[in-house]
Amino acid sequence: MVRKDRLLAMVLVAFCVVGLLLTRGYPKEAAYYPRAVFLLIIALSIFLYVKADPDQMVNAKGIVCSFFTDRKLMSVILATLIMIALMNYVGLYFELPFFIIGVMYCIGYRNKKTSAIIAISLTLVIYLLFTVLLHIRIPLGFWVKIF
Amino acid sequence: MSAFIQGCIMAFAPKTLFAILIGVMGGVIIGALPGLSSTLGVALLVPFTFGLDPVTAMGLLGGMYCSSIYGGSITAILINTPGTGAAAATVLDGYPMAKKGRAGKALYVSIVSSFIGGTFSTLMLLFIAPQLAKISLFFGPPETFMLSLFGITIIASVSGKDLSKGIIAGLIGLLLSTIGFDATTGYPRFTFGNINLYEGIPLVVAIVAFFSIPEVLMLVKNGSTKTEGSQTSGMIASDRKANMLSLKEVKTLIPIWLKSAIIGTFIGIIPGVGTPVACFVSYNEAKRSSKHPDLFGTGIIEGVAAPETANNAVEGGSFVPLLTLGIPGSAQTAVYLGALMILGIKPGPELFTRQGSLFYAIIMGLFIANLVMLLLGVWGIKYFEKLIQLPSTIMIPIILVFTVVGSFAINENVFDVFLMLVLGIIGYFMRLNGLPLAATVLAMILGPIGEEAMIQTISITHGQIWQLFTRPICLVLLVITILSVVMTARQHNNEKKASHKS
Numbered sequence: 141m142v143r144k145d146r147l148l149a150m151v152l153v154a155f156c157v158v159g160l161l162l163t164r165g166y167p168k169e170a171a172y173y174p175r176a177v178f179l180l181i182i183a184l185s186i187f188l189y190v191k192a193d194p195d196q197m198v199n200a201k202g203i204v205c206s207f208f209t210d211r212k213l214m215s216v217i218l219a220t221l222i223m224i225a226l227m228n229y230v231g232l233y234f235e236l237p238f239f240i241i242g243v244m245y246c247i248g249y250r251n252k253k254t255s256a257i258i259a260i261s262l263t264l265v266i267y268l269l270f271t272v273l274l275h276i277r278i279p280l281g282f283w284v285k286i287f
Numbered sequence: 288m289s290a291f292i293q294g295c296i297m298a299f300a301p302k303t304l305f306a307i308l309i310g311v312m313g314g315v316i317i318g319a320l321p322g323l324s325s326t327l328g329v330a331l332l333v334p335f336t337f338g339l340d341p342v343t344a345m346g347l348l349g350g351m352y353c354s355s356i357y358g359g360s361i362t363a364i365l366i367n368t369p370g371t372g373a374a375a376a377t378v379l380d381g382y383p384m385a386k387k388g389r390a391g392k393a394l395y396v397s398i399v400s401s402f403i404g405g406t407f408s409t410l411m412l413l414f415i416a417p418q419l420a421k422i423s424l425f426f427g428p429p430e431t432f433m434l435s436l437f438g439i440t441i442i443a444s445v446s447g448k449d450l451s452k453g454i455i456a457g458l459i460g461l462l463l464s465t466i467g468f469d470a471t472t473g474y475p476r477f478t479f480g481n482i483n484l485y486e487g488i489p490l491v492v493a494i495v496a497f498f499s500i501p502e503v504l505m506l507v508k509n510g511s512t513k514t515e516g517s518q519t520s521g522m523i524a525s526d527r528k529a530n531m532l533s534l535k536e537v538k539t540l541i542p543i544w545l546k547s548a549i550i551g552t553f554i555g556i557i558p559g560v561g562t563p564v565a566c567f568v569s570y571n572e573a574k575r576s577s578k579h580p581d582l583f584g585t586g587i588i589e590g591v592a593a594p595e596t597a598n599n600a601v602e603g604g605s606f607v608p609l610l611t612l613g614i615p616g617s618a619q620t621a622v623y624l625g626a627l628m629i630l631g632i633k634p635g636p637e638l639f640t641r642q643g644s645l646f647y648a649i650i651m652g653l654f655i656a657n658l659v660m661l662l663l664g665v666w667g668i669k670y671f672e673k674l675i676q677l678p679s680t681i682m683i684p685i686i687l688v689f690t691v692v693g694s695f696a697i698n699e700n701v702f703d704v705f706l707m708l709v710l711g712i713i714g715y716f717m718r719l720n721g722l723p724l725a726a727t728v729l730a731m732i733l734g735p736i737g738e739e740a741m742i743q744t745i746s747i748t749h750g751q752i753w754q755l756f757t758r759p760i761c762l763v764l765l766v767i768t769i770l771s772v773v774m775t776a777r778q779h780n781n782e783k784k785a786s787h788k789s
Contacts, residue, residue, distance in 0.1 A: 144720070148720045152455065159462070159477075162477065163476075166474060166476065167469075167472050167474050169469070169471050169472050170469035170472045170474040170476055173465060173738060174462060174476060177461050177462050177465070178462070180458055181455055181458045184454060184455050184458070185455070187451055188451055188452070188455070191451075210508065212507050213504060213507050213508055216504070216507050216683070216687070217504075217708075217712065220687060220691065220708055221708065224691065224701060224704045224705055227695075227701050232692070236688065239688070240688060243683065244680055244684055247679075247680050247683055249678070249680035249681065254681075258684070258685075262684070262688055266688060266689075266692055269335070270696060273338070274335070274337065274338035274696065276338070276695075276699060277699050278692070278695070279701070
């Protein structure tokens with residue numbers, strides 16, 4: 141167990157050290173500004189470490205585990221990640237209804253009829269807004285080659 | 288005068304009116320749903336502004352901004368949960384009124400007061416902003432540098448309970464703004480050889496990522512599937528006349544509306560003070576000057592009118608420093624500033640001289656937005672019960688889809704969407720650890736402006752930066768900056784002492 145703010149301070153210091161190492165190869169003028177900011181964060185992290193509230197204790201391992209084992213959270217993130225990764229190949233309008241129904245199912249919505257209606261109508265709204273109104277070139281995936 | 292007429296014509300164009308209507312409708316929904324902030328509403332709309340002309344885009348955002356503040360009062364009155372921070376004081380009398388079966392009346396007072404506050408402050412914006420902009424004509428790079436420094440100190444005041452965490456969040460924002468080509472040497476910083484990062488992190492991607500994704504993930508984590516709307520179902524009188532204000536009630540409310548509108552506008556002009564402060568100050572003032580202060584908190588219309596007038600008055604006030612000096616005083620106006628910059632609108636004197644018609648169109652857009660909000664609010668009173676029963680399981684995928692498609696639309700680049708998700712997850716962890724994301728976004732906006740002005744200042748003064756303090760505006764700004772930091776630090780200390788005592 142460790143004080144919550146101390147854990148945050150340690151993570152921030154580690155992040156800044158990596159950042160400072162990255163600036164080693166930069167020209168002096170380009171490195172000056174980010175280095176100053178990294179050093180300021182380190183200074184404030186030390187302050188944060190010292191004044192950390194002893195009443196707020198956390199388990200570092202527990203925080204990481206609770207994030208990765210939170211089924212709902214992970215499934216929403218993974219579903220979004222998969223949708224983004226497949227966007228160019230499958231096409232956004234094809235994958236959107238599946239994504240919406242999938243996310244709704246993952247977070248506990250079980251009404252199939254409403255899910256389908258929302259999925260289709262939202263995809264239609266997105267099409268009308270972005271393709272028809274704003275002329276954004278939304279990825280259509282392999283469907284372009286077929287049709 | 289011609290600029291004013293031209294601005295009016297632009298604001299009354301059918302597509303602008305349609306955009307305002309959409310913005311207002313979206314704002315009421317976002318504001319009314321607990322857990323969704325008005326900042327999220329404005330952030331979600333930013334990607335939509337790309338294909339629009341500046342006036343339509345500003346109408347859309349203005350409509351969303353003012354109505355989402357009002358929307359927060361709906362849940363405050365009906366389910367004792369302020370939809371936004373701005374409605375925190377409305378709970379005090381709004382919910383007791385609902386419990387007495389007068390929810391419809393409370394909602395009616397709320398919408399009328401919001402309209403009065405918003406309209407009054409927009410009127411003030413119309414008169415004050417051009418005068419203040421004249422001062423900004425004397426601004427050169429040193430003054431801009433000092434101004435951005437002052438802007439960054441506002442981070443301290445939006446940093447919540449912990450000042451040091453607020454500053455750290457701001458510094459993280461400054462770091463994120465360094466990603467991409469360095470302005471002086473052209474060297475790519477923190478790009479890891481990825482050409483998508485050479486131009487830096489797109490501001491809209493950051494805005495959407497930091498305001499939408501953490502909010503969605505928090506909703507998923509907290510797992511609430513249904514709001515508590517059922518608790519007050521049937522509390523809104525079906526008879527429309529029963530909800531309306533009588534002449535006697537209007538007479539009682541006029542001084543409260545006027546005082547609260549002035550308080551709200553004044554507090555709105557001061558960057559970083561925030562809407563909740565304006566609401567509580569107005570509420571206290573209404574209570575102090577009332578003939579029956581003991582009735583406040585038991586469910587009286589004065590207790591709803593004061594905070595609701597003030598919170599919408601803040602909106603017009605906060606546009607004064609934003610449009611004249613480019614200083615956002617809150618998270619919402621920070622997002623709004625980001626949108627202005629993306630649309631190529633530079634706040635400051637040029638907005639009033641070279642783009643006068645645009646300035647007046649924005650102002651007229653705000654007037655129209657307030658009017659649309661009033662009409663929609665009065666019409667929608669009987670439907671609000673149903674709106675707040677919308678489960679988060681439906682809202683989450685809707686927000687996610689708009690977030691993903693919106694961040695793709697900026698550069699039509701899938702990498703931006705990945706970046707948005709990664710930044711959003713980082714933002715989620717930052718939020719869990721009490722690092723205020725508004726500070727990060729504010730620093731991301733002001734950081735590059737400050738860095739550029741600093742380089743120009745060093746060049747102008749040949750490295751003798753102390754010459755800054757020989758310029759009167761710089762000196763005034765320096766004093767304001769120091770005062771801002773000292774006062775915020777004192778406020779944080781007092782709050783800490785008070786919480787320790789309790």
